[in-house]
Amino acid sequence: xxxxxxxxxxxxxxxxxxxxxxxxxxxxxxxxxxxxxxxxxxxxxxxxxxxxxxxxxxxxxxxxxxxxxxxxxxxxxxxxxxxxxxxxxxxxxxxxxxxxxxxxxxxxxxx
Amino acid sequence: xxxxxxxxxxxxxxxxxxxxxxxxxxxxxxxxxxxxxxxxxxxxxxxxxxxxxxxxxxxxxxxxxxxxxxxxxxxxxxxxxxxxxxxxxxxxxxxxxxxxxxxxxxxxxxx
Numbered sequence: 001x002x003x004x005x006x007x008x009x010x011x012x013x014x015x016x017x018x019x020x021x022x023x024x025x026x027x028x029x030x031x032x033x034x035x036x037x038x039x040x041x042x043x044x045x046x047x048x049x050x051x052x053x054x055x056x057x058x059x060x061x062x063x064x065x066x067x068x069x070x071x072x073x074x075x076x077x078x079x080x081x082x083x084x085x086x087x088x089x090x091x092x093x094x095x096x097x098x099x100x101x102x103x104x105x106x107x108x109x110x111x
Numbered sequence: 112x113x114x115x116x117x118x119x120x121x122x123x124x125x126x127x128x129x130x131x132x133x134x135x136x137x138x139x140x141x142x143x144x145x146x147x148x149x150x151x152x153x154x155x156x157x158x159x160x161x162x163x164x165x166x167x168x169x170x171x172x173x174x175x176x177x178x179x180x181x182x183x184x185x186x187x188x189x190x191x192x193x194x195x196x197x198x199x200x201x202x203x204x205x206x207x208x209x210x211x212x213x214x215x216x217x218x219x220x221x222x
Contacts, residue, residue, distance in 0.1 A: 044155075
């Protein structure tokens with residue numbers, strides 16, 4: 001069966017510091033991968049999606065970036081965090097079917 | 112106008128009640144319909160999905176789609192305190208792999 005991992009689970013970072021969040025999927029190959037952000041009490045905002053290694057599409061201009069160095073690995077990064085980057089970051093995957101499955105999430109607090 | 116509208120609630124019901132959660136959408140090209148359940152501080156969990164008008168039942172849960180009215184519903188029978196969560200509808204078109212999410216409805220089932 002497929003599983004999706006995210007780490008770290010929680011993170012507290014000062015403004016201006018770098019960020020690296022990692023997501024890996026097991027039990028599948030060539031998945032489509034997604035990064036979402038969820039602000040408190042709000043819906044899901046799609047940040048990036050990837051249909052293959054090195055292929056990244058950005059949905060929202062911001063100081064975040066994403067990379068996909070391996071088939072089942074998706075990384076979300078920032079060179080300098082802003083207060084507004086605080087939120088709950090979710091990684092998700094799909095394959096041939098239309099169902100999308102989410103990871104456990106990373107709660108980021110920028111102080 | 113948002114592509115998907117969902118009443119954020121909060122919705123509070125007594126244990127055993129029938130719960131009705133609803134979303135409306137504007138794009139008739141949407142073909143696939145999903146409901147996610149999200150417990151506090153957790154990633155969304157896929158609850159039900161369907162691609163046709165009509166009802167789909169799974170235990171105490173029934174997903175209903177009315178494409179002519181662009182209206183989808185999730186019914187929970189015999190609601191339990193463990194059903195207390197935020198419920199998100201998600202809709203997708205026939206092409207591409209992006210989901211459009213509602214804002215989520217926060218449900219509390221009181222024992």
